[in-house]
Amino acid sequence: MSNQEKHWEKSRGLLMITLAIWFVFSIGIFLFGAEMNEVTGPFGYPWTYWFTCQGSLGAFVILIFWFANRQEKIDEEFGFSEREDE
């Protein structure tokens, strides 16, 4: 397998993990919205209410930065990162 194929395989793996986490916070938890809202969550808000107000939103922000860092590492590993002068 060429260097580039390996790079793409790893990038695709990272995409799958990212989309899986995205799925949990955007869809997964809202499948059980009614049940989860009975429980008191962070800062004393009901769980589902808190996720729709802050939790999922914040998770997305963190997820994107995490993804960007991981992808940069993958690019560096295979020598595909951009040079500064480009």
Add this chain to the structure above:
Amino acid sequence: MKSTNFIDNLPKVYGIYTGGFIGFIILMAIAEQMGMSAKAIGIAFVAFTVFIYALIGWLSRTAQADAYYVAGRQVPTVFNGMATAADWMSGASFVAMAGGIYFKGYGYMALLVGWTGGYVLVASLLAPYLRKFGCYTVPDFIGTRYGGNLARFSAVVVLTVASFTYVTAQINATGTIASVALDIPFQYAVYIGLISILLCSMLGGMRGVTWTQVAQYIVLIIAYLLPVFWISNKIGAGFFPHFMLADEVARIGELEAQFGFVKNSAADLATVPKGLAGITKAHSAVNATPWAFISLALAMMMGTASLPHVMMRYFTTPSVKAARKSVGWSLFFIFLLYSSAPMLATLSKLSLLDPNLSTGIIGKSIAEVQAIDWYQNWNAANLMFVSDFNGNGTVELNEFFMGGKAVVLATPEIAGLPYVISGLVAAGGMAAAMSTADGLILAIANAISHDVYYKIIDPKAETAKRLVVARVLLVVIGFAGATIAAMEIQGILGSVIWAFDFAMSGLFFPLVLGVWWKRANRQGAIAGMLGGLAAGTWYLVWVRTGGSGFLGITQLTFGIFGSAVSLVAMVVVSLMTQEPDKATQKMVDEVRVPSGKTILGKQ
């Protein structure tokens, strides 16, 4: 305004700008104490901020294609994040969102999740790859990746349908705010709004829009957060509302149980002015089925990743790496406002409901409420209404009605904040609507000038001529949008949601598969774009004209049907026709790695 020196000085420039704006707010507050009228303050806020944007637009004028289309590709990550946030948060986000949450609760908050979660798709599936491509517009990517004028033209069609639907709503919003703040009829205010919008984008194109959007973000975020923090502290709910409103949310639940949700008769409701609503749904309870919530969130997420005015912001970053990080910053700046909207809705509702607060009106006598200053003002503006349906002389929960916009616009007044805050909120709403309208008009005008005029009609056109065409189109599209906005056909929020559905129907899969599926070819992409758009539009028309719909897909989520048709059409047609040639496959390989020259830069 194009030297690297300017880029290095950005934090200083915008730091001074922010300080100056805060100074202006303080100046207005002092003027209010000295007897400046509310109307004069409103005019001063809107006029001052619009003047600043116009000045930035003028300073950013350019005669270079690279600067006009992609701001010279040198916008730093964090500033591009702010510009994207302003580009993204429209009049609907600013003015209507907290109101929607106030009235509809959980079911409506699917929009919060959808309008943020979409950025994960933008960051992971599209933005870095389109940046590597080096295109000027989204149809530029489609046209080059799939080849052929028909593919390019189809993308322009989808882009125009989606963005135009969106832009009429934004011009409508600027008109509404300008008409209230400047006290002139809506039909004229719409054109004042339009001229303000064009001042930012006409001379400098994407460069002008970028630097005005950063300035607009600063105004809109101050205007949104200041009242939330102020009210929260004023009523003793906590100095940092986001972490401290759990008791208030619970208290609203108690009050709802105490007052009860009484259903009004149709005859009573007929006396309520059009567009106003009462509180009929619980504040924090789960009041929608999982599918209703998820389908709306999903449609908004896929729409986010297909809207060209957002995607083209990531063409302006210096590198692929910066494009990825910039998506994160965009969402962070959006998060600051979106996570505050439910807090504002909570504070607004509690201020009105709680009899223990001096501002509470439920349980007071009708005559007493009708004598309140702010009630009279907003009642005159047709945004508030009380009526003694049961004849007991006091205001009940089901007897108080408010317009969706009033939650953001009137809450500062209801909570007893000085008028200077209301002026600030008007300026913030104007900034939100203007920045989005600018991004949208530019996206349409650029697609037509670059993809239709330059790439299809006259590939030999000189830069100067291309930019004249781009600017003429900008004005024409702006006026067309304003003319339709002046007719007031649809509400602001409904048409915004439709724009997302149109975009995802036609563009989501052709864009994503263009990067992630090498086998996707021209025929498949054209089938996907036109088939998806046609199917989505058909479904919308069908449901609007009394069709029952299926699978719980409503007129707000028709994009789910459209994009499903798009996916199937694209895959089936691609597999039935020849695979793309070697050169195209090699191009896809190159898009997938950040290093090296951009694809279009090589040609």
